[in-house]
Amino acid sequence: xxxxxxxNISMRFDLPNGTSVQALQxxxxxxxxxxxxxxxxxxxxxxxxxxxxxxxxxxxxxxRVVLGGKPVVGPGPERGMVxxxxxxxxxxxxxxNVAFGPNxxxxxxxxxxxxxxxxxxxxxxxxxxxxxxYELSGGMQQRVALARCLANDPEVILMDEPLGALDxxxxxxxxxxxxxxxxxxxxTIILITHSVEEALLLGERLLVMAPRPGRIHKEYRLPFADxxxxxxLRDVKKTEGYAETREEILTMIWNMEEEIMGRxxxxx
Amino acid sequence: MTIALIYVAIFIAAFVxxxxxxxxxxxxxxxxxxxxxxxxxxxxxxxxxxxxxxxxLAIFLIWGAFTGSKITPIHAPxxxxxxxxxxxxxxxxxxxxxxxxxxVNVHRVGEDAAKPEGADGGxxxxxxxxxxxxxxxxxxxxxxxxxxxxxxxxxxxxxIDGQPIAPGETVKLADGTVTMTPKGTLNFSPDPGWQMxxxxxxxxxxxxxxxxxxxxxxxxxxxxxxHVGWSLMRVVAGFALGSAVGIPLGYAMGLSNWFRGWFDPIxxxxxxxxxxxxxxxxxxxxxxxxxxxxxxxxxxxxWIMTIAARAGVSGVNITKIHxxxxxxxxxxxxxxxxxxxxxxxxxxxxxxxAMGVCWGTVVAAELVAAEKGAGQMIVAASKFQLTDIxxxxxxxxGIVGYGIDILMRLAENWLVPWKxxx
Numbered sequence: 183x184x185x186x187x188x189x190n191i192s193m194r195f196d197l198p199n200g201t202s203v204q205a206l207q208x209x210x211x212x213x214x215x216x217x218x219x220x221x222x223x224x225x226x227x228x229x230x231x232x233x234x235x236x237x238x239x240x241x242x243x244x245x246r247v248v249l250g251g252k253p254v255v256g257p258g259p260e261r262g263m264v265x266x267x268x269x270x271x272x273x274x275x276x277x278x279n280v281a282f283g284p285n286x287x288x289x290x291x292x293x294x295x296x297x298x299x300x301x302x303x304x305x306x307x308x309x310x311x312x313x314x315x316y317e318l319s320g321g322m323q324q325r326v327a328l329a330r331c332l333a334n335d336p337e338v339i340l341m342d343e344p345l346g347a348l349d350x351x352x353x354x355x356x357x358x359x360x361x362x363x364x365x366x367x368x369x370t371i372i373l374i375t376h377s378v379e380e381a382l383l384l385g386e387r388l389l390v391m392a393p394r395p396g397r398i399h400k401e402y403r404l405p406f407a408d409x410x411x412x413x414x415l416r417d418v419k420k421t422e423g424y425a426e427t428r429e430e431i432l433t434m435i436w437n438m439e440e441e442i443m444g445r446x447x448x449x450x
Numbered sequence: 451m452t453i454a455l456i457y458v459a460i461f462i463a464a465f466v467x468x469x470x471x472x473x474x475x476x477x478x479x480x481x482x483x484x485x486x487x488x489x490x491x492x493x494x495x496x497x498x499x500x501x502x503x504x505x506x507l508a509i510f511l512i513w514g515a516f517t518g519s520k521i522t523p524i525h526a527p528x529x530x531x532x533x534x535x536x537x538x539x540x541x542x543x544x545x546x547x548x549x550x551x552x553x554v555n556v557h558r559v560g561e562d563a564a565k566p567e568g569a570d571g572g573x574x575x576x577x578x579x580x581x582x583x584x585x586x587x588x589x590x591x592x593x594x595x596x597x598x599x600x601x602x603x604x605x606x607x608x609x610i611d612g613q614p615i616a617p618g619e620t621v622k623l624a625d626g627t628v629t630m631t632p633k634g635t636l637n638f639s640p641d642p643g644w645q646m647x648x649x650x651x652x653x654x655x656x657x658x659x660x661x662x663x664x665x666x667x668x669x670x671x672x673x674x675x676x677h678v679g680w681s682l683m684r685v686v687a688g689f690a691l692g693s694a695v696g697i698p699l700g701y702a703m704g705l706s707n708w709f710r711g712w713f714d715p716i717x718x719x720x721x722x723x724x725x726x727x728x729x730x731x732x733x734x735x736x737x738x739x740x741x742x743x744x745x746x747x748x749x750x751x752x753w754i755m756t757i758a759a760r761a762g763v764s765g766v767n768i769t770k771i772h773x774x775x776x777x778x779x780x781x782x783x784x785x786x787x788x789x790x791x792x793x794x795x796x797x798x799x800x801x802x803x804a805m806g807v808c809w810g811t812v813v814a815a816e817l818v819a820a821e822k823g824a825g826q827m828i829v830a831a832s833k834f835q836l837t838d839i840x841x842x843x844x845x846x847x848g849i850v851g852y853g854i855d856i857l858m859r860l861a862e863n864w865l866v867p868w869k870x871x872x
Contacts, residue, residue, distance in 0.1 A: 265773060
């Protein structure tokens with residue numbers, strides 16, 4: 183019963199010059215427990231705003247978010263978040279970063295140490311426990327961020343372009359890791375991304391959002407995430423339907439971008 | 451002017467010499483040395499340590515050469531010392547002339563001032579004279595006093611060493627100059643040479659000896675370490691109080707609208723006021739003893755530390771704060787585990803600035819009024835023209851200030867190893 187529902191959310195920012203921006207308009211969405219949802223869209227479509235509202239960092243102008251029957255009013259540990267970069271605490275070691283959530287809850291050190299050790303094994307950083315985070319590469323830092331989020335055992339994991347700052351090779355490896363963690367933990371995951379491939383590979387369900395005003399444009403149900411759990415992601419990309427769906431979504435997004443450009447040109 | 455030219459000459463000569471010999475020295479082949487673009491690439495400009503050593507040596511060389519120091523092998527020409535003489539031509543009222551010899555003993559200030567022999571000798575009405583004059587000084591020589599008819603109306607001196615002279619005129623001799631005063635008296639100034647007199651600039655070894663002397667015997671009732679120690683104590687006390695108030699205030703200003711609004715006008719107004727401008731008011735309010743000085747240093751450190759702490763809070767990457775909230779941290783936990791550690795680099799930068807300002811302010815405050823302290827020591831010495839103590843004090847103040855900065859940097863590297871690496 184701990185599904186996440188986004189109920190008719192609208193978000194308007196007033197600008198200092200008197201006009202306002204409709205970042206989101208009447209977005210409604212139900213996400214069942216254990217679902218892996220990826221959200222894709224051109225820049226300015228409000229996908230990060232949507233994620234921030236679910237995380238509780240922003241209050242919507244209309245509508246509400248309900249998790250497990252309780253409305254969201256602010257940030258909380260049941261909604262863990264993984265950021266693009268820069269969210270680790272440099273003054274703590276890898277181990278202390280991962281133990282942050284449990285320690286803040288007041289969990290005894292011995293108990294949290296077990297969780298930390300287990301998670302660092304899972305993300306493959308067993309030998310880096312006592313390193314400072316600034317000594318790690320970008321990919322390793324994101325592994326720490328994933329482990330830190332999981333250590334708190336959240337109901338929902340919100341990922342805001344978590345692999346966006348990584349190089350292409352590391353990114354592929356990390357996509358496999360995200361799928362593995364999803365399968366092993368059974369968490370509900372909402373993943374925001376710019377990359378069509380990533381959205382296809384890491385989304386059981388994929389939302390394409392459209393800008394001005396930000397809204398849900400199209401929804402897909404995809405088989406690739408389930409395949410990717412056991413297979414090589416490069417093989418998944420060769421399966422039937424993958425390339426077609428990718429082209430379809432790319433065309434869709436290109437058209438949206440063209441439309442925005444056309445509208446700005448017409449206005450000027 | 452000459453000294454500046456000599457300095458530039460040493461600079462250029464050292465550069466040429468090191469360039470010439472450097473060709474034979476094995477160069478270190480690290481990555482930076484392989485960069486071909488160095489003009490404009492600041493990271494490729496590394497201090498030439500040979501230049502640093504020569505630079506320091508050059509300062510001592512020039513210092514020693516122009517003060518007659520024992521530590522330098524070459525010296526600028528010193529003042530004329532010893533016996534010299536010149537002749538003067540006197541004219542009697544009947545226009546007859548006669549020559550007399552003036553022998554002058556030029557001696558160091560405070561040393562043997564005996565007049566040379568041979569006064570009152572010579573034939574004719576102009577008798578010989580003897581005088582003693584200290585180096586770098588001048589002396590009046592009343593040649594008419596012992597001349598026959600020297601007090602007669604119309605008697606006058608018309609030439610020195612054969613060169614004509616009149617009241618107000620100067621004649622240059624080999625070992626000095628002779629000027630005739632408006633009343634017709636001769637004034638002899640021995641050649642001062644290029645060296646500096648002790649009360650202008652003492653030799654390096656004089657300063658060193660004075661350091662040893664004051665280090666063992668003290669100065670004006672306090673040992674050297676008490677003078678420097680009191681200055682340091684005031685700085686540490688003022689800085690500690692300023693930090694104790696300023697850092698929490700800065701955090702509050704970075705975290706609360708009300709605090710920001712309330713203290714913004716005060717901080718922004720007080721920040722540009724130099725602490726030195728507060729000295730008179732602080733003396734009026736708190737007197738010249740320790741309270742006044744510590745209050746002054748407290749005020750000097752307070753605004754700097756407040757602004758540093760405020761900047762530290764605003765410098766926290768918002769994703770770190772969001773991450774901490776999403777991990778279930780409370781406001782106090784975020785302050786304790788995220789905001790405070792994240793602001794430490796800014797606080798250390800502020801602390802280094804504040805310590806520098808406090809050290810400068812304490813010396814200035816002691817110059818104005820104090821019983822003890824590094825600044826007080828040099829201002830007291832300057833009143834007695836003890837230039838060696840003044841220079842020694844300035845060097846000590848510089849060394850202590852530099853030492854404070856090094857300690858702060860070490861503490862920073864130790865406590866904030868992640869600085870600049872996030």
